Structure formats: structure tokens, C-alpha cells
Amino acid sequence: MAGVQANRLANGGLIDRSVSLNFRFDGKSFSGFQGDTLASALVANGVKLVGRSFKYHRPRGILTAGSEEPNALVELRNGARREPNTKATTAELYEGLEAASQNRWPSLRHDFMSVNQLFAPIFVAGFYYKTFMWPAKFWEAIYEPAIRRAAGLGRAAGVADPDHYDKAWAHCDVLIAGSGPAGLAAALAAGRSGARVILCEEDFALGGRLLSDGGTIDGMPAAEWISRTLAELAALPDVRLMTRTTLFGVYDGGTYGAIERVNDHLPSPPEHQVRQRLWRIVAKRCVVAAGAIERPIVFAGNDTPGVMMASAMRTYVARYAATPAKRVALFTNNEDGWRTVETALGAGLQIAAVVDARPDVSAAHRSLASKGGFPVLNGSVSAVDGGKDGARKISVSLTGGARAEVEADGLAVSGGWNPAVALTSYHRGRPKWQDDIAAFVPDGAPPGMVAAGAANGAFGLGACLGQGFAAGAQAARDAGRSGKAGSAPVAEDGAFSLTPLWHVAGKGKAFVDQQHDVTASDIELAQREGFESVEHLKRYTTLGMATDQGKGSNVAGLAIMAAVSGKSIPETGTTIYRPPYVPVAIGAFAGHHRDKNFHATRLTPSHHWAAEQGAIFVDTGLWKRAQWYPRAGEKDWLESVTREVKAVRSGVGFCDVSTLGKIDVHGPDAGAFLDRVYINTFSNLAVGKARYGLMLREDGMVYDDGTTSRLAEDHYFLTTTTAKAGPVMQHLEFCRQVLFPELDVQLTSVSDQWAQFSIAGPMTRDLLRELVDPAEDLSNEGFPFMGAREVALRGGIKARLFRISFSGEMAFEISVPARHGDALVRNLTQAGAPFGVTPYGTEALGVMRIEKGHVAGPELSGTTTAADLGLGKMMSTKKDFIGRVMAGREALVAADRQVVVGIKPTDKASRLRSGAHIIPKGETPGPGNDQGYVTSICFSPTLDQWIGLGLVERGRERIGEIVHAHDPLRGEEYDVELCNPVFYDPEGGRQRG
Amino acid sequence: MRIVCPFCGERELGEFTYLGDAKPQRPAADAGEDAVYDYVYLRDNVAGVMSEHWYHGGGCRSWLKITRNTLTHEISSVEPAAGVGAAKVGV
């Protein structure tokens, strides 16, 4: 049976009493109404105790009615959707809502850890730093787990988030944060001026404080003005009002971050809908009408359930028709706090007393008090008695020294208001102190941004409307919109008077930051110990570092520090403001970029065919490449790869090499350009020929390699490694546009335009003749090694044919427009069937390149020179090229450099592993005699043993020497022989045949 | 940050790649090792207005010379590199 909502007023409020909602809190059933937050529904049900505090496990109640809430944090929902540290004050009620309190065991009412209060003296500021200066293993094994059990907030779900998150961009002329009077007035002015407007409101309802405080605007009640204004805004062509959306960050160039809680108000998002959406909004101008946050006064027992911010109490009573207490006292230092008394009286609540720190209380308030029959006490609250069932008795220190006691179950507190200066301060802005309101206000703002209304320190309703309207009109003009804004809405400003009061001395714990359990005496201790700078104070005491980021508590903390250090508040200053303004789920930042969509996936032209063959794929950057093609009965990858290699070496095989970067180089200066970016010469390459090229970085190290073919006098076709396709294109564009602008040359990336296959093995020509137009001469004379030209295929499609070999076999690479890639691979398979054609993957490709001694990624490591790779002779001495001068530096040409050499275990049965260190035989391994390492390894079916390449000191001079492989990572030791890196067909007869 | 590409218009930072100081000029082929060493390794780390190379890889693939205040991220000018654009027919 759901609760009876005993604390719900019979009438009023912005709730829909026709929609009753059942919910559970700590397993107990309650009911509320549509339009409630979880907090307002708990208030309506008389629930005062909602959580235990972080460090001392003190009973805590609801303090605020907004995103500044430090206490009423709950675990919302269950299972995979369990969300810890959710503010009950902003969580919208829905049917079936389940929430649980945090930081208590075994139950909220009987919390075992509340014994921490007895040890409170040791939990002072800097406690962790002081107590645990122990060996690290003590910390990890004993203290940290113990502290994590005792302290801490809610529990994460611990499983993958089942919901989706979205990211979106929006563009507008005028962005407005907040829909209070200033924000709505700004939207009116900007919208009427013809501006594209986006207004972000954190709440699910528009109106800001008007929803709780009412007022009269343009002679009508606030509620009516809001509905008329919303109707007018809805009729404007380009005004977008986004509720449940918090503007949380300000970035460069007028870019703003906002989080929209699209479906947080439902048990789970409807099908195909996202939970939250992260907005990046680009705005020409921004009006911050984010309002102000009422601030506490710090006194003993100020965290007792039943103590509530005065404005929050008004919100619960007026907006939600829920009464937090039956007999209410007010403790205020300013005029605004009295509005809570008016609201409470209007709702029929008893007023126990008003404790006003100001010497002068207006005649109107005095007459209100005498009519209402409650005393007005000049002084301050020094203590609150009570506990988990709420406040009972309030002790008052009267001005002049006498004391008084007031019986009340609720205490509304108002210490004044702090403008919400975060958004205006995110570019390292430092707000300035304004004496008349005793608060920090924005001192400038990031470019294009202006604050208006309470966020700018203007608290009167008339001033909010006026400033908001003026700011909206100016923002529209600045954005180039010249429509007529019309006249501003008008209202009166209430009286304003405030006597600053931050802290009332007294016995017992007085909390500044309730979420992190930072007390006034912690701040005094920090000052005594020298942590006086606000940045030190923050980190030493953790003041303002909880999920509420000190929205309510920071300024009070600074004021107390100022008082004990004998400085003014502006001298004490504020800490740096940093986004986000409210916690933003990591999932929202990730959006759809998770799991398989973490990055894009590139498929080769033969991918679908390869998948049909049952290929095993490997991720190579963004690409999926066929790694090997297992056949029935093969017991492991090695067996499959060995079969593929043997098939190529004895017959014919093919491999998709479309992932190589491909660049068309056009223009009369194409050859001259390539001469400058490669170490070898290309301007003298004959049309119809291909040549292997090596590029250096400007610092002399090898950058990339590949073959480049000359297809016409002014047209070269350049290939890069798969990994460097993008970077090489960028580098070549830099060379072309920045370094050599005088050259007439153009670059076009065509990596995705061509499907390219390597066809290798002694029967390659036999297979190709089945595909190529019979008129094409594929003989050794008609198409010699390193030839490159366009050919016609049977059926008329044009292809490019390159007689190049990575495997060391007689081989061609054939490329066709990418759209024909799938057809080509199917034709290759069909035409090759009589020859036993075998598709091979990247593993077999790697085996054959190691057998052939070709360098690849592991050798092109960014630390090797051309000479290290055995390619030093390619360096032209007749021309300048990128990296030439630096490659000649003493250390880069030293005789004892580690150079590429072949490596094979002396025991043919022994396995070789990459990463193993090479040391002289018979020596004890150590950094002093480490002579290099194994870079690439494979099992060579051709040699029937494990072989590899390595970078070894003076390796080429030591061919035949037996050295020692030391592999501490795998605990392996064995002897290896340094040998010629070209294990297979060193004369190269096979690829030329 | 947003950059106004002279060819593509105002675009978001994510489309661009940063290279760095645009001031050093690649020395002539006969300038000697010291000059090339300076060009390759020595860079100013300016707190203030700096001329920088950026690449619009997510757009028109132009290299741009951008004048930017490293303290405020304010961009005061964006110029295409000298060799940007079409073939130099008839030059």
C-alpha cells in the first residue's frame, strides 16, 4: 500500500493530481504526482532522512530543490541501469521509480558506520595525508579498501550500460542559459529581433524561480506571463526551447557543451531512443541567465534533517504543494528570506520564529509577525537539536548575549544569494566581489558571452527582466539581426537588504560542504597548518570537490578562510572554475562510439568474398584484413599459413593488398617532386616501369616505403604502407604546398578507388592469361620485371598491372576500379581453379616477406636509417631530398649501429620469438652488452624452421656468428646464428623468371 | 576552437591537424648541417601570437598558415600555403 502523502497540501502547486505515481524508496512504497521530483514526493510523504554523510555517516535530509543538492543523493533504478549519486532534487518522478539511499549499512536508520562520528577528531582535514604515510602496500592492502567501505558514495552498476547516447551539433545566433525571468525576456528580445535562438533549461519546466516565487509581470500573475511568453516564443520561427538540458561548458570560438536528459524521466528509454544527448552548440552570442544559488549560513547542527534552504522550502510548498515541516523557523540575514515566511503562512503552516541577523527588520515584516503570532528574534541560530527524525529545537544567540530556544521541526536558512558565475568564469575568468550583495559577480566573460539578471548580481524581478531583455536584444544585434525587439516586460523590484553572515560560532559540528563533510573547524585547521591559499584549502580539505562542485558551499568556505586569516573575501579569492557545471555521464561523451562502433571499420574489396570463404580477419588500423583462410581438418593457424605459403611457392596464390595507400602524382614536375621526397631518383624512371622507393623524415630516419610506377610522362602512381597511407598523404601535401610551392604537381589520394591484388607463384602468368585480353603480351620480354602499365581484361575492363613481387616469386599486382574488386576476386578464384589457386592472408604474406628479407613495420620503426635497413646505397648523392642532411649526422652513420640481419636458431627445432635480445655468446645478459633484438619472426615452411630478422650491432659484418638470444619476458635462452636476411632465392631469379 | 578555412568556410577544430611553428624555413640544399639542425629541431614556444601550420585534412586538404594567440586561442588570420590549389598552368 502506497503512502498517503500526509504532507501534501490540499490545493495548489504545479503538479498534476490526476496522475498518481507509485514509487519505492529503500524498499518502501510511496506515491506522488506527475510533476514531482523524487525529492518533492519524499517531502510530501514526510520522509526527512534520505542519506548518510560521506565521512561521518551523519543523518541527512533534503537541503535544496535543485542541482546544487549536496545530501539527497540516491541510487536510482536497478541492475544495469543503477545510477549512483543521482540528485533526488532533480530526478523526475515516474511510475515505478525505485531509489535507494547511499552510505548506510545495514539500513538508513541504523547505520553501523555512524560510529565514525565518535572518532571524528581523527577525520579532520588532511586526515588521509597525515595518517597513511605508510609503505604503499599497507595503503593498498589495508587502508584503502577499509576507507572505501566506510566512506564513498553510491555503487556503480558494474555492468555495461544498456542505453544509447547521442551526440549532436546545433548552431544559432543567440544561446540562452536559463528560463527564469531574465532568460525568457532575453529569448523574447532576441527572437523578436529575428535571431535564431536556443534556450537551454536544466529543469523540466520553464520559468525558473517564477515557478516557486511567482510575482507580477506586466500587470499579470507570473504564471500567466510565462504561458503568454511561451506562446509568443513558440510562434516565432526560429526559437528552440530545450528543457531537461544543462549548459555545462564553454569552449573556444563560441562552442558550448550541453547535456540533454532526453529520457531520464522515464523508467527506460522507449525503443530506438537515446537516454541522453550531448550537444555541441555553436553560437554567435550567449546570454547567461543561469540565476543565483541561495547560500547557507554555517552553524552547529546545520546538517540536521529539517534544516533547508529558505528558497527550497518555498519551492516545495509553492511549486510542489508539499510541506517539509509543520512548524517552521526562519534564520535569515536578508530580506529575501522572509518570502519563505509569507509562503509558509499562505499554505497554513505555523511559523515558530524568525531569527534575523539584521538589526533592522521592516515595519511590514513586524506587522506580519504580530498578525501571525510569532516572535522576531534579532540574533543568530547557534545550534539545532535533532537527529534522524528531524529537527526538534533551535538554539538562538540573541544580539546582546542572551539566549533563546525555539521549538520547530523545520528551519529555513537564507544567507543571501550567489550569482551562478561558473559559465562566465570557465575561461579562467575571476569573478569580482560586489559589496552591496556580498557576493561574487562576473567580471567579464568569454568572448560573445554576457550575464544577465541574478547571474549578474541583479536580484530584483524588474531588474532581471530588464537586463535579460536588453542582453537578448543586444546579442541579436551583435549577431546581425535587426528586427524590432519591442518593449521589455516590466515588474517591480523587491526591497533588498542584507547583512553578511557566514558562520555562527558554537559547540558541535558546523558543516560548510555537506557532501564532503567539511566543517568550519576543518577550514580553521587548514589555515593554521598553512593551507591558506584557496587552491590549497580546496585540496587539503576537499571543500567543493564533491559532485555538487561546491555550488552552495564554496563562498561560505572562502568567507570563513578570509575571517580566520584576517583578509577580506576578495583578497582570499576564488578557485579556478572548470566545466562541467553538472556531472556528465562518460557515456554521453562517447555517444555511439562504443563497442564495434568505437571507430570506423574499413572493408577491403574482397571482404565479403573472404568472409564467405571463412577467412579469419585481423584489425589493421581501421581495416579488417584476411589473416588466413582455414580449411577443414587444419588444426591451427600455423598449418593453414604453411599450406598457403607452399601453395604460392609451388603454384599460384593471391592476396588482397588494397589497403596500401595509393596516390596519383600528376603534373610536369611530378618526377622532380618525387626526387625531393624519396632518397632515390624517380625523374629518370621510364614510362611503363615501377621502382621501389624509400622516404625519410627530415630528421634522417626512414619514414615509409613502397613502389611507385610511371604510367605516363606526367603521371606517377605511388603506393605507401597500409599504416602510413594517411600520414604520407599529409606529408606529401606539406611538401607540395609549403616546401616546394614552385613545383607544378598535383596529388590525389586514390586508396579507396582501386582494388589491388597480388598474384604470386610460378603459375601466375598461366592464371593471368585467363583474365587478361589475349592481345596483351605478358611474356618476360613483353612485360619484364618491374614493368607497369594499363591492360585490358577479358570483357573490356581496364586494369593496371604491375610486375612487382613482395613474396620473391614470379608475381604481378593487378588493380581495377574498386567497384570491380569483388568481381575480380571471384573471377580469380574461378579462372584459377585449374591451377589450384590459393587465397592467402596477411600471415602468409608476412612469412614470405621475411623469407625474402624485406623490411616492414617492425623494421620501419622510426629509429632506423636507410643504411640500417641495408638500403643505404639507394641514397642519391646527386640531388637534395627530405632528410638528406640529417641522415649524414655522425651518430646516424656510425659503424656500430644496429642493422638488419637474418637470424635463425642453431637448433632447428627451437622457436624464435620477436623481442628477444641479442647478446654475445657466453656473456651474462645486461644493458652493457645488449646488441640488439629480434624484430620479425615466422615459421618458414620453405626452410622448415623458425627464422627472423633483427636489428643487431654491426650485424652485416657478423654473418655466420653464433650469438645468444635472451628473452627474459618469456624466460627463454637459446643460441642463434646471424645470417643473410634474404633466406629465400638470394639471387632473385624466381621473381625475374 | 573553430577555424575559418579560406576554401571551406568556418569549420570545427576536429577537421584540422596541427603541425606547429610556421616560421622556420627549410634551408637551401647547401646550407650545411647546423642550419638544417636548427630547422628540424629548434622551435619557439610562444606564449602569445604565433604563426602556425595547420592541415585541413577533414576538408580540402589545404595547408594553412594560421596566426593564433596561444594564450587565448584567438585566431587573427588564416592564409593558404603558397602552393595550395590548382596546377600552375602557364606560370
Ligand SMILES: [Zn+2]
Ligand atoms: Zn578547407
